Amino acid sequence: xxAQPISPAERAxxxxxxxxxxxxxxxxxxxxxxxFIQYYSGFSFMxxxxxxxxxxxxxxERHLFVPRLEREHxxxxxxxxxxxxxxxxxxxxxxxxxxxxxxxxxxxxxxQLAIDHDxxxxxxxxxxxxxxxxxxxxxxxxxxxxxxxxxxxxxxxxVRLIEESIVWGTQAHHLLQRYTRVGESEHTVxxxxxxxxxxxxxxxxxxxxxxxxxxxxxAVALYRGQIGPAxxxxxxxxxxxxxxxxxxxxxxxxxxxxxYLSELERTMxxxxxxxxxxxxxxxxxxxxxxxxxxxxxxxxxxxxxxAVQAYFAQEGLQAYWRHHVGHSLGxxxxxxxxxxxxxxxxxEAGMVLTIEPGLYVPGLGGFxxxxxxxxxxxxxxxxxxxxxxxxxxxxxxx
Amino acid sequence: xxAQPISPAERAxxxxxxxxxxxxxxxxxxxxxxxFIQYYSGFSFMxxxxxxxxxxxxxxERHLFVPRLEREHxxxxxxxxxxxxxxxxxxxxxxxxxxxxxxxxxxxxxxQLAIDHDxxxxxxxxxxxxxxxxxxxxxxxxxxxxxxxxxxxxxxxxVRLIEESIVWGTQAHHLLQRYTRVGESEHTVxxxxxxxxxxxxxxxxxxxxxxxxxxxxxAVALYRGQIGPAxxxxxxxxxxxxxxxxxxxxxxxxxxxxxYLSELERTMxxxxxxxxxxxxxxxxxxxxxxxxxxxxxxxxxxxxxxAVQAYFAQEGLQAYWRHHVGHSLGxxxxxxxxxxxxxxxxxEAGMVLTIEPGLYVPGLGGFxxxxxxxxxxxxxxxxxxxxxxxxxxxxxxx
Numbered sequence: 001x002x003a004q005p006i007s008p009a010e011r012a013x014x015x016x017x018x019x020x021x022x023x024x025x026x027x028x029x030x031x032x033x034x035x036f037i038q039y040y041s042g043f044s045f046m047x048x049x050x051x052x053x054x055x056x057x058x059x060x061e062r063h064l065f066v067p068r069l070e071r072e073h074x075x076x077x078x079x080x081x082x083x084x085x086x087x088x089x090x091x092x093x094x095x096x097x098x099x100x101x102x103x104x105x106x107x108x109x110x111x112q113l114a115i116d117h118d119x120x121x122x123x124x125x126x127x128x129x130x131x132x133x134x135x136x137x138x139x140x141x142x143x144x145x146x147x148x149x150x151x152x153x154x155x156x157x158x159v160r161l162i163e164e165s166i167v168w169g170t171q172a173h174h175l176l177q178r179y180t181r182v183g184e185s186e187h188t189v190x191x192x193x194x195x196x197x198x199x200x201x202x203x204x205x206x207x208x209x210x211x212x213x214x215x216x217x218x219a220v221a222l223y224r225g226q227i228g229p230a231x232x233x234x235x236x237x238x239x240x241x242x243x244x245x246x247x248x249x250x251x252x253x254x255x256x257x258x259x260y261l262s263e264l265e266r267t268m269x270x271x272x273x274x275x276x277x278x279x280x281x282x283x284x285x286x287x288x289x290x291x292x293x294x295x296x297x298x299x300x301x302x303x304x305x306x307a308v309q310a311y312f313a314q315e316g317l318q319a320y321w322r323h324h325v326g327h328s329l330g331x332x333x334x335x336x337x338x339x340x341x342x343x344x345x346x347x348e349a350g351m352v353l354t355i356e357p358g359l360y361v362p363g364l365g366g367f368x369x370x371x372x373x374x375x376x377x378x379x380x381x382x383x384x385x386x387x388x389x390x391x392x393x394x395x396x397x398x
Numbered sequence: 399x400x401a402q403p404i405s406p407a408e409r410a411x412x413x414x415x416x417x418x419x420x421x422x423x424x425x426x427x428x429x430x431x432x433x434f435i436q437y438y439s440g441f442s443f444m445x446x447x448x449x450x451x452x453x454x455x456x457x458x459e460r461h462l463f464v465p466r467l468e469r470e471h472x473x474x475x476x477x478x479x480x481x482x483x484x485x486x487x488x489x490x491x492x493x494x495x496x497x498x499x500x501x502x503x504x505x506x507x508x509x510q511l512a513i514d515h516d517x518x519x520x521x522x523x524x525x526x527x528x529x530x531x532x533x534x535x536x537x538x539x540x541x542x543x544x545x546x547x548x549x550x551x552x553x554x555x556x557v558r559l560i561e562e563s564i565v566w567g568t569q570a571h572h573l574l575q576r577y578t579r580v581g582e583s584e585h586t587v588x589x590x591x592x593x594x595x596x597x598x599x600x601x602x603x604x605x606x607x608x609x610x611x612x613x614x615x616x617a618v619a620l621y622r623g624q625i626g627p628a629x630x631x632x633x634x635x636x637x638x639x640x641x642x643x644x645x646x647x648x649x650x651x652x653x654x655x656x657x658y659l660s661e662l663e664r665t666m667x668x669x670x671x672x673x674x675x676x677x678x679x680x681x682x683x684x685x686x687x688x689x690x691x692x693x694x695x696x697x698x699x700x701x702x703x704x705a706v707q708a709y710f711a712q713e714g715l716q717a718y719w720r721h722h723v724g725h726s727l728g729x730x731x732x733x734x735x736x737x738x739x740x741x742x743x744x745x746e747a748g749m750v751l752t753i754e755p756g757l758y759v760p761g762l763g764g765f766x767x768x769x770x771x772x773x774x775x776x777x778x779x780x781x782x783x784x785x786x787x788x789x790x791x792x793x794x795x796x
Contacts (some may be wrong), residue, residue: 033520033521045633046633047733048633049725049732049734059657066722068719068720068721069632069633069720069721070629070633072631072760073631073633073634076631088722088738088739088740089722089736089739089740090736090738090740091738091739091740092739092740093740116520116537117520118516121519121521122431122514122515122542123431123519123730124730124731124732124733124734124735125546125725125726125730125733125734125735125736127543127546127734144520144525145525148523148525162550185597185600186602187593187596187597187616188593188597191589191592191593191596192593194589194592195586195589195593198482198543198585198589199583199585199586202583202585202638207640208639209638210638218585218635225654226659230468233469233471233474234469235443235444235446235467235468235471236471240600240605240607242605272725279531312554321466322466322467323465323466323467323486324486327447327523332521332522332523333522334446334447334522334523334526335446335522335523336523336524337523338447338487338488338523339491340486340487340488340489341486341489342486342487342488342489342490342491342492343488362470376747
């Protein structure tokens, strides 16, 4: 059976349980981040200039505050106990004023409020006061870390959705690998692989399937410009390159399944790998093995990065280091904690993380695999199932 | 000749001229929003947990603050006079601490700083202090409106890029219309139209072409779930619907060209339109005509929405109203000002806006065209060139 969406009961429990992650004096949580709103209410939407907020009062009752434009959408797909709307932004009365008035009506005028963000972020030309400025009598506590921590502990239902995402990301990646050929363009190969994998996925998951993910749509596999020497830029963003013999390639693949995603990345080589490519590829595998071995519940996120950085130092590879070992993920493409030397949070069973240490060699390319793993009491379970060895990742160049 | 990327000279002028949009006592601007950073420095990147900031000092010198991961990428594609990097987030020393120390070294410890956002937003599990908390000796002025205003006044080079985007969005839309057939799935039609239009565009624009846009990749045309009765939800987000005779359809199309985009939306009908569909379609055309006639330099954004809302009232259509008339656009898919009854900003020649009043009839569907227009001294120039009449927008159902 394919994975099912998160149940309304599970989302309601999240809203009740959030107070277990907050200090005991907090009366309500006020959330402006679309990903937290989706996490607690199931409402998945496109953030625009029109603020949307979710108020969760102690006990778990959810009040969803939306523009008129989104009312029916929220009613049909959200799971809040109360939905209220305002006309428009900026409108005759600023939405933040209306939200503050509503909070006061609900008896929260002088409450202790935990927030993710002080007001709505101005990502699309929105301008407005912070919540602190709009409701001066309340005490505002900025606690994004608390909401992030709850979100980082995946339930069985969440892990099943991530595994379903992996199934289709894997299929997209197999197609990407199959269609990649010398002279082809990046976009054409990506579009073909992603289209076919998405069609297979929507066929398998049936008409009720929804992606509901802000970062991915359907099942996708891509290069994002990480082709040849440009693969030495870990976050390259081009789309027009053509494949040539000798290229080092770095891929990415995943799928959106009921709000959840996954990450699969592989380093591939066009044609017979050079000794240099072989050497850095092997170092990359060694780094990933070190990280796999270092992960388990009870250790700090920092300790995993320390183990990996020790190998960089020991092998004299520091010039090729660019980033930490990995990140949590699930709804967001990056979530916290981070496998970073400065992140002292303790890994817990149920966290889902990427393991993706990389080496970047100017002029030659990048070397990075990314696997999605589940932290367990004794170590980890690798959820990704895709060949890691160089032999399997050579694209014939002739 | 196809449109050219914004020149380094034009970007440098933006950085010098930003102080003309700010109070005279401001010493420097500190920007955390990726879109402002791209606007002033040309650096286009994927925002993650790792903060990136741009400091512009009076006179226009730009200091780009990036994680080590992005250093070469910023050097190769950004246009800042100074690029400095920090190791990682959270790293051994928090990046916001390093940024504050750098500002102090630059003599800005007690400066008057204009900001877009007080610190880096926590969109991907980032946690950190605000800039106010990190640099308590400086005076911080939150002025996103000033940066937005500069961004809203498009240069000739920007308009040419938007027009180039329109060329390819139009082509994608023609293909979408051609491939839409009863029984086909939304995703299949969108993927085919977008793939072919993107291939045609990348062929025409040549190997140096870059999209560099956060919202669009390539040339795309899509439905976003606005199919049949679901088109009554203006911001539906599904992808799996199949077309049926009688459906009202609402589309969207655009293309990413050197950081810029455009918007084309059309209402279409599968098969012979019902009298009801004809009636609402005609009201929608009337509303758009009213808005077209109301736009010109010197009037307020609010006045355009007032004219449109007067028609809703006069015709007794208020039950079908959901949103304001349109928004500015260019780099962002939505920018300010907004054609909204509460937006008292004055329209100026050179602003580029969408005109897209809509009617949403539960059970039947949504009726909305969106055209991209340029505000001129005497009125407006419609940049979109796509049929608006119902006859041209009927998809044969048999």
